[in-house]
Every structure is written in C-alpha cells, then in structure tokens.
Amino acid sequence: MSITKKATILAVGLGLVTLSACGSSGGGGESGDSRTVTLVSHDSWAASKEVIAAFEKESGYRVKVLKDGDAGQAVNKAILTKDNPQGDVFFGIDNTLLSRALDNGLFQPYEAKDADRVKPEYRADQGRHRVTPVDTGDICVNYDKEWFSEHKLTPPASFDDLIEPRYKNLLVTENAATSSPGLGFLLGTAARYGDGWPEYWKKLKANGVKVVDGWEQAYNEEFSGSAAGRKAKADRPLVVSYASSPPAEVIYADPRPDTAPTGIVPGTCFRQVEYAGLLSNAKNPEGGKALLDFLIGKRFQDDMPLNMFVYPVRDDAKVPADFARFGPQAENPQTMDPDEIAGHRDEWVKSWTSLVLK
C-alpha cells in the first residue's frame, strides 16, 4: 500500500511539475512582436547563414523559419490556417499548385521592390501581384550513366522512348497526388500529349513504371544512380527528379568526380517556378514585405543555387560555374499556362490516381 501511495504522490507531483514546466516553456509560442518576421516554407528551404544575418542587420528584423513538411502539405496547411496564419510570408508554392493558393485567398497583394528585374517568362499574377517569383528549376527524368554503359543500352531521350520495351521496368516516379515532382512529370506528359496523356500512362504502366510516395524514396531508395541508392542496392536506373540533381551528385560527393554520375533525359523536362507571397492576415506585414524584397534581391538570388539547387529568376543574378556546368537548364522544357493548370489539375490527378495506382 505504501508503494501505491508513493506512486500516487509521485504521479500527482509529476503532473504538477509538468504543467508548470509547460507553462513556462510554452512549447512553441507565437512570436507576436513586430521585430520578428516568420517565414513559413517546406522542408527544402535553405539559405546561407551570412546572407540571412546580413538581412537581419540591414532590416532590423529577426528571421524565424518554420519548415512545415513537404511542398504540397505545407501549402495546404497554410490554406487551412489562413485566417490565423503561422507566419508572415510563405515561400515554396510552385506553378503546379499556384491556383489553389490564389483561389483560396492565401496571399495579399504586394509588389516587391525589384519585381521588374524578374525575367518576364517567370512572372505570374501580373494584375494583382499576390505572389513574387523566387526561383525556377526543371523536373526531368534522370538516368544512371554507369548502368546504361554496363548494359550497352542507349539512354532514353524523350517521353516516347520511355514506353519502349527495351526500357521496361527501369523507371521510378512519384505519386502525382502527394509529390511535386510527381505532379510536374504528369503535367509534362499532359503538355506533350494533350488529351492523349491517359493513353500514354497506360503504356507507361504496361511498361513497368514503379510509383512511390515521395521524391526521397524514389531518388534515394529506388534510383541506382544516386549515392544513397548505390548504397541501398537500388535497381532502377531511371527516376523522375530535377535537372539540378546531377550537379548535386557531384558537389556533394567526396572525392569529387570530373563528370556527374547521372544525366538528364532532355525531352522529359517540365519547367517549375517557385513563388513566395505575403500571407493574408499576416501579423507583421511590414516585416513580411521587407523579407519578400530580400528574397528577390541580388544577394539572396546569387546565394540560392548551391543551397536549394535551383536557378535564380533575376536577370542579373550570377549562377556558380560548377552549377551551370553540371546542371545546365533544359533546352526546351515543357511548360503549361497557369490557367490551363488551374482548370485541369485536380481532375487530372484524380484520373491519374485511378488509372495508375488502383
């Protein structure tokens, strides 16, 4: 009985201690002060410490970053909480999902200071300036050079090639419903084949395409050309990834190879543009505006490529030589008009899901 009594006292005591501890630490309280500006983003956000520190020094704001899951989920969560957002600026919505955010009133208008330095092809929402383009990249099929030379097989060069019998069971892609490269690849096929894309996917499925949930799994566990994939004895030499994946394989390798172990399949690229915007109901709109100015300022745009492996959108930004050498931008990527994406995306994803996954 005395043990029980002790345990009771202990339990009650623990509860009280905990409650008081929680009360004081406030596990993640709101930064309600006007000197802090909060950036909500996806997990891939990265920037050099020096660049952020320079912004903080010049503007007088402290930057807080909330990485809120992968791209699609971060967007959806931001929309769900838009009446009372978790931050001031959202970065990382791309052209494939842009209409969803705009239709749901996620952003308030603000024209960033250097908006006219953005290359014209990347500008969006010209009438209202609810978003600011920040970076761009291409979603392309990557191939494992070593695998193809070992098997004396020419790598594919286009969407059409991917349904050829000689490339059977070689491609892994991502779920278009849950992953942004997966969705980009689907939109690429829709741009290329128009209404015939379901036919194309039926052939792709018959040719043994494998679908996994997210990019990490596809690239690091299924793709034989990535460093992690080689370790995991992955067995698919074709993966839907980014044009910037080959330079990443070089820059992060130790020792550095002279050429990238992987290459891109040129005819399979889809151009992606990522935007940032000032959240409606932001608690610190002034800080948010300063942060948006900074995101398309020259300093950040120059710093970006080797942090996030994307291309800048400013016409005067410098791309590091290594980056440009190993991962040039695709020549003629598939593109799609934002209105076209807005009108069809959800129905396409639905049809794709029942066609490919069920």
Next chain:
Amino acid sequence: MDLARSEVAARGRRRQAAARLALMAGPVAFFAVFFAYPVLAIVGRGLKDGDGWHLARIGQVLADSGVRHVLWFTTWQALVSTALTLLIALPGAYVFARLDFPGKQVLRAVVTVPFVLPTVVVGTAFLALAGRGGLLDELWGVRLDTTVWAILLAHVFFNYAVVVRTVGGLWAQLDPRQEEAARMLGASRPAAWRTVTLPALAPAVAAAALMVFLFTFTSFGVVQILGGPTFATLEVEIYRQTADVFDLSTAAVLTMIQFVAVGAVLAVHAWTVRRRETALRLVDASLTARRPRGAGQWALLAGVLGTVAVLLVLPLAVLVERSLDAPGFASYRALTSADSGVFLVPPIEAIGISLQYAAAATVIAVVIGGLAATALTRRDAGRLVRGFDALLMLPLGVSAVTVGFGFLIALDEPPLDLRSSWILVPLAQALVGVPFVVRTMLPVLRAVDTRLREAAAVLGASPWRVWREVDLPLVRRALLVAAGFAFAVSLGEFGATVFIARPDSPTLPVAVARLLGRPGETNYGQAMALSTILMVVCAVALLVLERLRTDRTGEF
C-alpha cells in the same frame, strides 16, 4: 421510523441522480468542445459553402471507384487482420490461461508491449525487418514493404495482446470442473470443450475480435509507413485527401463513412460486453493454471513461445539493432544536433516535449475519464447513461486525423484560440486516452459493493465524501493503471498530432515519421534510435503497470 428511513433513502437516490448528471456535465462539455465541434467544423468546411450543405457530394464520392476501392481495402484488410490475429493469438490465450510455467509474468508483459507502442514505431520496426535493406532482404532477398503482408503482420503484432488479455483473462477464470463434469457424463474431450467452454468464451472472443477489427479498420500510422501509394485505409485516405490533394469534401464524406462504420462496430461491441456480464461461475485465476502435461501441451507451449519470439520480439530486436548500426552510438549522438535541417530543434528535444505533452494529456484524460466512469458506475443506469458510455468510446474510432484537422480550423478564435498554444496537442491526445481510462476504471468501480456507499449515505455523508471515503481507496490502483495507459497512448498518438504539432516542437512519433521521410542513412539511423527510445519508455511504463495491476478482467 420506517417512513423516515425510506424518506432518507429516497432523498439519497435523488441526490445521487443529480450528482450523476453533474458528473456527466464535465465529460460531455469536454467532448462537445474538443471533439464534436472540431469534427463538425472540418466536415462542414468540406460539405458547406455559403448557401448551405452539399449533401449531393456524398453520393458522388460514394460512386467514385477510387473511394470504393479504399472502402473495400479497409474492410478486407481489417477482416483478414482480425482473422489472422485470432488464429495466431488464441493458442496464446489458452497457454496464458491454463498453463503455468516459469517466466509467465515477464512473458505477459512482453506480449503487451506492442499494444502500447506508437504505430509509427511499429511501422518503422517492420520496415527494418522486411523493408529494403532490412533483415529479410539481407538474408534472403525478401522484401515485404509495399505489399499487404507487411501491413497484416504489423496488425497481428499490435493486437496479439488484445486477444490474449481479453480472452485469456476470462479463460483463466472459467471453472475447469465444469468441463470435467461433462467428461464424467460421457462427453468426448472435443464435445465437452464445444458445449461447455466455447459458449462461455464466445462473448469474450467476439469482443476481442471487434476490438481488433476496430483498431485495424482505423489503422493509420502502420499503413502510412508500410502501405506505399497503393494501399490506403479510410484513415490514410482522409489524411491524403486533406493534406495532399486538398479535396476537403471527399475527406468529409470519408469521415462520415468511417463514423457510421465505427458506430456500428461499437454498438455490436457494447452488446457483446453486456452479454459478457451475464453470470458465469468464475474462480480465482491462480487456481486454474497447471504445469503443462503431455506432449500436446508442451508442443503448444513451445509453439506459442516461438510465435512470440518471431512475431513480437524479433521486429523490436531488429529495430534496436538498426539503431546501433552506426558505430559508437552515432545515431543516438546525432539526435542531439539540430543540423539535420529536419527540425528547428535537435531531435532529442522531442523526447522532453513528448513527455510533457503526454503527462498533461494524462492529467486531462484521468480527470475526464474518472468523472465519466464514476457517473457510469451504477448498473441500473438508464438508456441515457448507456448512450453516454458509447459516446465516450467514439474517439477510439472516429478519425484521429479528422480531429487534428478540426482542431486546426475550429479552435482558432477567442476565447478558444488554442492553435498557437501548447495545450492543443495534449487535448487531442487526451481524447484518445479517455476511453482507456473509462474501460480500466469501470469494472473496478462497479465491483465496489453498493451497500458500502448506501451505508455511508444513510449515515449522512455527502456524495463527494462517499466517493472519497469508499470508492477512492478501493480504486486508487486502477486509477494509476488507467493513468499509465493514458500516458502510453498519448505518447504514441500520431494521427491527430501529425498535423497540429508545430515544426518547432515535434512529438516523438512525428519526429520519427519526419526522419523516415528524409534521405540518407543518418536520418534513417536517427529514426530507428528515436523509435528505440520511445519503445523503451513505453515498455517501462507498462512494466510498472503490470506490477500495479490487480484486476485482470478489464478490457485491455
């Protein structure tokens, strides 16, 4: 004199009825605000726009082949998981009930550990066992991840204890002499078992089967990690439709479907529980177990021990082994740095955060569940109270994911702007803990002799004083057990927490899931290490409970 006494008794009864209503008010309010309101809010967001409800969506969603596929898969895998669990666990129930062998108490604790483990940990363990580069892959090149087998085995792993405890607990108390009497009267052994033991066990088997069905029907973490893009239960699909596809109306309809299905299962469950309360001649469990006799019983014992070793111990052992894979505890050391870029804080901090949340959730769940159990104590309760009982069970089966989303959009206005408050997560976790508290406390409270209470009341004690002087001393231990369960359940809660835990304060299961979703061996190692820590914490909590436990007829 007599009149006066009956007057006092009647007044006592009236006072008790009033007290019961007062007791129910707290839990009812809690459920209204933190369960019904958020769920209705998110369902409403999906099915309402400016001009009213769009109930036509229900038909459209039901007609969708993809949705039908999910429904079919959810039901099918739950049925198969339940059948498999019964098949594998019933021999275990017999062994625990009827055989006595050294180490039995330890083994009982071992088989219960999986049940309190977070689903994320179970998913991770099976990934380490049967995924790419897992143990089976290394040994024989067998990979079960993204096949339905991994999911089914994980479900059996989880629910083995439910069957062993529910069925074994009753079996241990059945009087063996009844079966012997039937044999004396000329029945063969199978016939005696069929006509005497089986009918007595049937309600317990049914109740266990329904519980397992309920848990597997609403499975989230396991399927999320092991299912890949092809397999989705309703719960996973609700999550995907909300978090990925942003089709809130489909998610809302799916939530309603799940609600109806779970309500039906719970109704049947309540009915079997009532059936189970019919009088059986029960004896003390310690009298019925004997040392194994004969080759058959020894073989059975060996078979059960083998099953436990392969199915329950091996996955967890692999998990621990993987977490130690990197030399010199590197995976554990990596947990202390925030450099991985997954979170704003070192993953190790998730442990402290989780423990705080779980402790707060336990306090809430014990208060609410304790009030509810006290209100439900008297057996002569009317229909109103029975409905209340069912209400308390609903959070077990209503989509936790939906509750999480509901919290996010419903509790964002003063006076209840809790979204940026740390209390949000414990509240969601407590919802799941309350049913466990009620189920643990109720049998004990009901076993308290009413005449004790009546005597105290007649002597003029207030209901509060009666509770303090009569009930509390008798149920203190059950209260602790209930608290332990609530703690373990809160610690592992994933479905509701995954969306409302803030990036700067992840709970352990959320941290594990995030780490698993990131590339690279260090992240994988860290996920395994965190899972191991979580498993140890849950197991320790459980072993402490086992020491405290007296009554073995409870539900869990």
